Amino acid sequence: MSFKTFATAAVAAIALAAPAFAESVITVKDPYARVASKMSKSGAAFMVIENTGDEADQLIDARSEVSKLVELHTHKENDQGVMQMLHVPEGFTIPAGGMHMLARGGDHVMFMGLNEVLEHGDMVNVTLVFEKAGEVQVAIPVDLERKPMHGMGHMNHGGGMMKMDD
Secondary structure (H helix, E strand, O other), X not given: OOHHHHHHHHHHHHHHHHHHHOOOOEEEEEEEEEOOOOOOOEEEXXXXXXXXXXXXXXXXEEEXXXXXXXXXXXXXXXXXXXXXXXXXXXXXXXXXXXXXXEOOOOOEEEEXXXXXXXXXXXXXXXXXXXXXXXXXXXXXXXXXXXXXXOOOOOEEEEOOEEEEOO
């Protein structure tokens, strides 16, 4: 093998490996999943998604083997004052240098047609898909004891953005 061939191969290998070493700007904090009861055919996952990058990113999909269908959902009040759960096909914006909270009563990952009973302490593997960051794997513990705002501290959130109170 000539030096030129070796050098070209080395540069190509480094260029292809560089994305594998790139640190993701998306992090997931405090994830948990739950079901309403042991016999539930659906469940949901909640978490805080942080984007430490300089550009906004979009959570566009979620996948898991735990259920037949996984969708990004939100709650919205209809004109009769009744809360409805809706699929959000465009996903959720994670602002640059900011966070987006997936929380009970708001945006969340919905599991429909569960393939198994989810027990307290089980782990659910979920792939979150972002426009820019790509796929992020998350192991989410099932927590059937958590209260709606447990572990979230004192936070304000509106329009999907969240900031800690001072």
